[in-house]
Amino acid sequence: MLILECPYCGVKGEETEFHGGGEAHLKRFGPGSSEEDFEGYLFHRENPKGVHLERWRHVNGCGKWFHVARDTATLEVFGSYSAQVTEPPQEIKDAISAKRPGWSWREFA
Amino acid sequence: MSETLSALKGARFAGIAVVTEAGLRGMITVRGDLADTDVKNAVTGVAGVDMPGQREINTVGERGIAWMSPDELLVMVPHGEAEQAVETMNAALTGAHALVVNVSDARAVFDVTGPHAREVLGKLMPVDFSAVGFGPGMIRRSRMAQVPAAVWMTGEDAFRVVCFRSVAQYVFDLLKAAAAEGSEVGLYA
Numbered sequence: 001m002l003i004l005e006c007p008y009c010g011v012k013g014e015e016t017e018f019h020g021g022g023e024a025h026l027k028r029f030g031p032g033s034s035e036e037d038f039e040g041y042l043f044h045r046e047n048p049k050g051v052h053l054e055r056w057r058h059v060n061g062c063g064k065w066f067h068v069a070r071d072t073a074t075l076e077v078f079g080s081y082s083a084q085v086t087e088p089p090q091e092i093k094d095a096i097s098a099k100r101p102g103w104s105w106r107e108f109a
Numbered sequence: 110m111s112e113t114l115s116a117l118k119g120a121r122f123a124g125i126a127v128v129t130e131a132g133l134r135g136m137i138t139v140r141g142d143l144a145d146t147d148v149k150n151a152v153t154g155v156a157g158v159d160m161p162g163q164r165e166i167n168t169v170g171e172r173g174i175a176w177m178s179p180d181e182l183l184v185m186v187p188h189g190e191a192e193q194a195v196e197t198m199n200a201a202l203t204g205a206h207a208l209v210v211n212v213s214d215a216r217a218v219f220d221v222t223g224p225h226a227r228e229v230l231g232k233l234m235p236v237d238f239s240a241v242g243f244g245p246g247m248i249r250r251s252r253m254a255q256v257p258a259a260v261w262m263t264g265e266d267a268f269r270v271v272c273f274r275s276v277a278q279y280v281f282d283l284l285k286a287a288a289a290e291g292s293e294v295g296l297y298a
């Protein structure tokens with residue numbers, strides 16, 4: 001079972017109170033972008049065994065979207081953070097580094 | 110004027126806890142900047158209670174304010190006063206970036222009372238209902254089985270549950286099953 005903490009209302013709840021929203025920090029490529037960029041935006045996703053950054057929504061709670069850093073293999077959660085950022089904040093990166101030294105995910109490490 | 114009825118007309122069930130549909134309640138959703146003085150004054154003026162903090166609820170009688178999210182409050186007044194309360198708050202919030210909506214008739218409200226009330230709710234919601242985990246003055250939005258629900262305490266061993274009116278019968282049936290005679294678990298004993 002996955003226990004997540006919503007950074008907006010502070011509730012620590014189990015997974016079924018939330019809804020997964022897929023990969024975090026996607027950059028949108030829309031009209032005018034190259035075929036490759038548009039294809040990547042639509043279809044290409046990370047599928048790591050280990051550190052992963054995701055979007056979640058507190059759907060049966062305050063309703064807010066937020067980000068979670070977790071391990072896909074162990075379900076260990078490194079932390080949750082605001083939806084209003086384009087990369088994980090330093091304290092989240094530090095929390096991951098403390099448990100998974102040398103980690104990297106897309107352009108972040 | 111037509112007579113307004115609550116979803117289950119006060120249905121009642123007594124098992125290891127007593128489940129009662131609490132009837133019509135005035136409920137108003139207010140969205141806006143909760144740090145804004147105009148918003149605070151508008152809601153506290155109508156409800157007559159202090160502004161709640163994060164995940165808190167303040168009530169006096171049928172009036173109260175519940176913190177629903179960082180930009181949402183639930184203001185409670187007697188059912189017959191809801192429309193007037195909306196007008197009063199809208200007038201106080203003229204020019205402010207805020208939303209005030211009477212949602213009274215979109216809701217169903219239940220009271221769950223008795224020494225096993227914590228346990229009945231604990232069977233249905235992924236929430237710690239131990240006395241340490243949940244107490245008076247707190248509000249918790251979560252799910253009850255398959256539908257969203259919010260719950261707070263109205264007294265010792267007394268809980269109030271709010272859900273959408275469209276699922277009132279479903280929630281009442283859930284509560285009845287969880288409160289069935291002889292179904293004590295003793296988790297919070």
Ligand SMILES: [Zn+2]
Nearest residue numbers: 006009058062
């Ligand atoms: Zn939340």
